[in-house]
Amino acid sequence: MYTQAVVLSNNDSVAIIGGKYEGYFPNITDPIRAQVYSFSQNAWTSLPGLEGSGAVPPHRQEHTAVKSANGLIYIHGGVSSFNNFTLIMDNWSYDPTAGIFTNLATPPVALYGSTATALPDGRILYVGGWYSDPQFDPGFSDYFLFNQSAVYNPEGDSWQIQELNADAIGNPEVARVHSNAVLGPEGRYLYYFGGDNLGITGVDDEYYNDLWMLDTQTWTWTKPSVAGIQPRARTGGSGALLSSKYLIFGLGGAQTFRFNTFDILAAAKVSNPETNEVDFSSAKWIANTTTGEILNQAQWSPNGISGGIIAAVVIVCVVVVLMLLYLAFRFRHRVRRAIMRVHYGIWSPRTGEPLWAETARLISKVILMFLFIAFFVFVIVQVIESPKSTYIVTEVPEDGQVTIPDARICFEGFSIQESPEDGSVYPRVSCMTDTGLSCNDHITLLDLEYYNPHFMGNLGNNRCFLFTGNNIGDNQNVLKLAPETIPQLNSGHDFQLSFRTVNISESGRVHVSFYPAERDPNRVIFLSDTSPKLSDSDISAFIANDNDDYSSVNTVDLKPFDYAYVQYQLESKEYLTDNGWNYVGFAPNHNKTPEVSITQRVQNQPDMADTMVARMIIAPATYTTLIHREQKIYSLVNGVGFIGGLFGLFVAFQAIMFGFRPRSPFGLVHRWSVGEMRRSISSGLKDRFNVNKTPVPLVNPVHDRYSLDMRNYGRSYVDDEEATYIDDTESLSSEHRMTAAAGTLSPIAAKGTPSTSQIFVNDDSRRLAQVEDRMQLLELVFKSYYVDDEVFQRLDVALKRPEDQANRASRRSIGNYFRNSRSDQAGPRSTADHVELPMREQEQTVQHPAAVPVPQQHFRNSSDSD
Structure with a gap:
């Protein structure tokens, strides 16, 4: 640690110079330790020149080592070690090609914990750190403040103390050590980040995460307002220029904490290419990804959208609207049919119910539906954002x-x-x-x-x-x-x-x-x-x-x-x-x-x-x-329970306030099926329930005089592919009554939908048979869709169960006695009179020869018929 790393000119090796080694406590006379790592060979070797007879700089740590434009590495300052805390006031150059160290002119200051940056013209800029002036105590003297810096010129082996404009700093007396300094991609501005105040006691240590920029032409400090997530304060880290666009700062620590994270700074953009001046506000902290790309996390701004994109979005929206309008016109009949189906599915007042009651029911239903949807969305959000809990299970081997x-x-x-x-x-x-x-x-x-x-x-x-x-x-x-x-x-x-x-x-x-x-x-x-x-x-x-x-x-x-x-x-x-x-x-x-x-x-x-x-x-x-x-804590399983409970409460509220309405036996599959599926449902109903061509109960009255009881509000919807919409008030017209009295078809049949179930019967001789057919059809429909006939099945079995022989014989004797008595009273009958037919069959035989009896199998349980 506290070492310096310099990438050599071949970009295949890195030199590690000086630093603190575990278990090694050097003296001021010990030669510097340095190693070279080769990336291609994956091997460490000693830095050439350390084993020769030439001069070698003493070992040090917290010094600076930087490669200048001339290819030489310049080593300056530092301390011998923490055990032998002696500030080293010297300046050395190292030639990686020849492997030779050269002791250069004595610098005016000896810096410790400072930064060294090679400028494009070959000079080296030293900023920050502690320093010692030979005119004073050779030990520590003071901070190297932000209002001054040292510049070394390799061409003349000369030093210069450069005054800095620190007016923009606010408190120029506060300097720092162990910071990072990286020259920007434009080659003019120095990015200065991090560091600490070198608290001697370790109690009053302060660590910094702010960014400063030094103009190396005007020697002026600027503290830009940098967007993005501010990095953590750190000291003793590393910094470098990445891809000529970004600056990376990482590692380091604070007190006893050690960091292994990196922060990426997008360099300020050049606003004047002739002078390389930059726009300080364009610098921003960004994040890196595992793919190696660097993603800009700047917030979206409407000003950043080009006019071409806006025009394209408008054109696409207009085209979509036109297509929707065309489709609505092209399939207007289907659209109207769908709208009417929705309308009559919502507006369904009961006979005799006032309009205000149905209106109140619909308003209540809409409000409850809105609350239900809101709760449903709330449950889904709760499931998605559900926190997690942990419970403990004991497993015994x-x-x-x-x-x-x-x-x-x-x-x-x-x-x-x-x-x-x-x-x-x-x-x-x-x-x-x-x-x-x-x-x-x-x-x-x-x-x-x-x-x-x-x-x-x-x-x-x-x-x-x-x-x-x-x-x-x-x-x-x-x-x-x-x-x-x-x-x-x-x-x-x-x-x-x-x-x-x-x-x-x-x-x-x-x-x-x-x-x-x-x-x-x-x-x-x-x-x-x-x-x-x-x-x-x-x-x-x-x-x-x-x-x-x-x-x-x-x-x-x-x-x-x-x-x-x-x-x-x-x-x-x-x-x-x-x-x-x-x-x-x-x-x-x-x-x-x-x-x-x-x-x-x-x-x-x-x-x-x-x-x-x-x-x-x-x-x-x-x-x-x-x-x-x-x-x-929340999942779809328990969320469904919440939703079902709320739905039950809403249904109960509607039933309490506006009365109970029976639920339809049909669901979405039956109502919204299309094509062959829809036709198969209609065919199945027709084949199973239209045996005797009986008028449909609850829809068609037996006689026209009962049509007054069927009146309702609104229009009646006939759910068919060739559906027609009729007004119930039309069925009350004089024309309707006259045609009904004459035994002709109803208005629906007259409009092109002939059906024997639509016929009004005005012949009193046929009404009794038709009522019987309607009752049988009503039983069959109820048994198929509304009632479970299990109890009726059991009752039928109980009534037909064989009794003991004595009871049967007794009943047979009593029955014979009464039959014989009736025969004696009636007198002799003809042969034709002995052919007993039920009254129902006689009526059908004499009065309705075209009527066909309903087969018994057509009245089985719906589950059997399926």
């Missing part, structure tokens, strides 16, 4: 045994050496269950050359092991714990980890971290194991947190002679996936993430035996798995 989580054990600060007694390398860890079973074969030594964990104590000499409840690639050798210790069935009730070193008097620490076996990143990093529960981003996040040593859960830190008792709880977090099915609320989809939580107690036990420096007993908290299952 079938065999009563639970697995053991993985544990990473790291020794920090202990000497790594071989024991003279057993030849083993220490520190090491041993494992044993309470049944006396050794579990050392479940412990694996980790290769820290590939990855070395970092701990806050920074004691050095790390040595790490990984304990796994099941060996890698061996699913048979699995450690499981159970409430009852049965060696032949389980591994025991708990187990012990013993931490051992050769010299137990050493001061060090033992760090034990627990992980669920399915989500152990150490298996992926060290053992090349695969885990479907871990993504690359999960591994990167683990490494970042591990390097910062921020993890505070599932970790136990032990010092020498500590004894710990740890209980772990296996858990599973089931999170709802981003799936549309989860809005339904039935059988939702979850992402299952195994986890583990621990509770611990640590106490000191100074009488450890032999080489044991600490120990730990590990046992399950419960022999179950706690499932934290996520669910939506």
